[in-house]
Amino acid sequence: MSDALAGLKPAHLWKHFSQLLKTPHGSGNERALGDYIISVAEALKLSWKRDKVGNVLVAKPATPGHERASGIILQGHMDMVNEKNSDVAHDFLKDPIIAEVKGEWVEAKGTTLGSDNGIGVSAGLAVMEDSTLVHGPLEFLFTVDEETGLTGANHLGKGFLKGRNLFNLDSEDEGTFTIGCSGGGDSVIWLPLQRKRRRFKDSCRLRLYGLRGGHSGLDINQGRGNAIRLLVRLLYEALDRFKFDLVCIEGGNKRNAIPREAWAQISIDGAAARKLQPFLKNAFDKVRNEHKAVEKEAQLAFEKTVDPKEAPLTAESQAALIRLLLTLPHGVISMHPEIAGLVETSSNLAVVRCEKAQAQVICSSRSSVASALSAVRQAIKALSELAGARIIQEGGYPGWEPNLQSALLKRLSGVYLNVFGKEPEVKAVHAGLECGIIGEKYPGMDMISFGPTIEHPHSPEERVHTGSVERFWTFLTASLRELS
DSSP: OOGGGTTOSSHHHHHHHHHHHHSOOBTTOOHHHHHHHHHHHHHTTOEEEEOTTOOEEEEEOOOTTOTTSOOEEEEEEOOBOOOBOTTOOOOTTTOOOOEEEETTEEEESSBOOOHHHHHHHHHHHHHHHOTTOOOSSEEEEEESOHHHHOHHHHTOOTTSOOOSEEEEOOOOSTTEEEEEEOEEEEEEEEEEOOBOOOOOSEEEEEEEEOOOOOBTTTTTTSOOOOHHHHHHHHHHHHHTTOOOEEEEEEEOSOTTBOOOOEEEEEEEOHHHHHHHHHHHHHHHHHHHHHTTTTOTTOEEEEEEEOOOSSOOBOHHHHHHHHHHHHHSOOEEEEEOSSSTTOEEEEEEEEEEEEOSSEEEEEEEEEESSHHHHHHHHHHHHHHHHHTTOEEEOOOOBOOBOOOTTOHHHHHHHHHHHHHHSSOOEEEEESSOOHHHHHHHHSTTOEEEEOOOOEESTTSTTOEEEHHHHHHHHHHHHHHHHHTO
């Protein structure tokens, strides 16, 4: 175990998490972590299998005398979101995550930590190797590519699992049981770009950075700024007063993360640039004031740069790109009419990339109501068509309808009350969980999601509370004993 995590409890859970920190496992790159899980299973002489997309399933026999108990599946996803601050040198394909303990929290230095869902995966591994636990037949399902496409869950074969009760270990508020989630779908937009000969001598870059970002579902109602939207807003305002040509706009990294940084390259006359700079500063100060309670670290940079490789956009392409980015839906669209504080429908303007002849824009939309999800995706399609863009909208993923009469919910609520002397909070979340897909593939599967307290997932501010990990483990093992 890394020295930073030494002494944390439960020791065997943190031992595995320390190994995860050393093993690159961003979305689409989970093979090495799957190999590690298999090596643990083989060392324990447990049976395992791996399907064609990389999902790993390990089986552990029941404690002697408990073979007739209902089978339980412990489930988590192997991949993590790879995000870092722009001033941090880190290669997610080979560099380990550097963790540190700050008071009661574990966090990473300038990158995402991977506690989402690394703690859940580590808990599964710890249960696999702990011979002191009492439990019925167990299966451990480790899925791939949850963060970018729910690929592992989507490709589960119908006969892959045997158990009928599932513990999803991918929630982020200790003491809370999640029993429902939103469905969602992405929109990938391709806008044709035309370019022209340069008419200005100088090149400048406008960069917006230092925003908090965060999870595009769980944090969408926190009032956090979208770097792409705010940058385009500044450009649109400046075009009314100054002459310049846009070369490109870039921003965002992951479709399920609120963009923290964005930048634009422009071609401009030097005299105009000197006037544009204070104008942008004044406009940005107003934007920052709007977000002062949330985005205290937001920064704007405007600097002269070397000439870009690409020529500027034509006036028509420039207008189409800026207008599209300024009007695509972003943020909360509606709140749930019956569950206080729950977002029902939202959309995230997630990524923009400019190539020579086209721009790619990605939006990620969510809703707990299928028709509402369809409506927001229709709006995105209509705006794309107005801009003359091509759009791809694949099927998306289903939601998980809450079942307050769940037998598993009632039993685990009783366990929580007995262990901690209080009732757990029961809620649904505005985020995609694999339970929706697993429930669709295995009708009648009784499911519940719980986990330790993790703050700011999908951003370099991500951190996990050490005391909550210990309580999470206590509850998990007590639940396995109760259901044995």
